[in-house]
Amino acid sequence: MAHEHKLAIFRGTLKFKSNITKIWGILIILSIVTAIEVVLGIIKPEILTETTFIRMKLLNWIFILLTIFKAYYITWDFMHMRDEVKGLRRAVVWTAVFLICYLVFILLTEGDYIFDVYNTGFQSWDF
Template sequence: MGAHASNTKRIWQVFAYLSILTIIEVVLGIFKPDSLFHNGVFGLSFLNWIFILMTIWKAYYIMWAFMHLEGEKASFRWSIVAPMFFLIIYITCLVLIEGDYVYEVFQHSTMKWIF
């Protein structure tokens, strides 16, 4: 029974941690502080960078806790986390680049798009 109690406690700790991160994201999304929303780097506002980094952090923490990576050897952890990390960065860059391209095409297009 003691093992269940510790696992239950661990699940509630992970739930609390992920809930706090999600609440921070929601509050930032609702209030959009001007200092974060109107200033940025690499074409993105600091607020967007915060959302991207917090999402990656939450994904890593979910893998850490629920895939039980915290108890594994460092080399095995990195063999799982590193490819995911680079894949997430790659996909994020593609979405941002292509999204900006589509936005520019629609902004400067002389054609009428029918949707």
């Protein structure tokens, strides 16, 4: 079996010489992103916590986007999704992404609705 690795990331702007240097490169990228997350989480800049986008703090959107960014590189380079054929990639990623988005949307909407019922109704917290 031949093991061909695609060595270019960031849509081809960053090319690595070998698979091993690519692995270390990905580690550096993931570490930087994690460090950014931790620093933002400790500082909590006021501009980001006071601005909201679709009813969520901008800071939280940044955290979620950075998380998806990290998940992409873990899946694509550590799990070698980049080297798999299109069919396998789509079967795994599209299925999971669609079902997870659906589940999250349904549950968060419902949770928000229940919050409104407690908030504006006369029920007291009794769990």
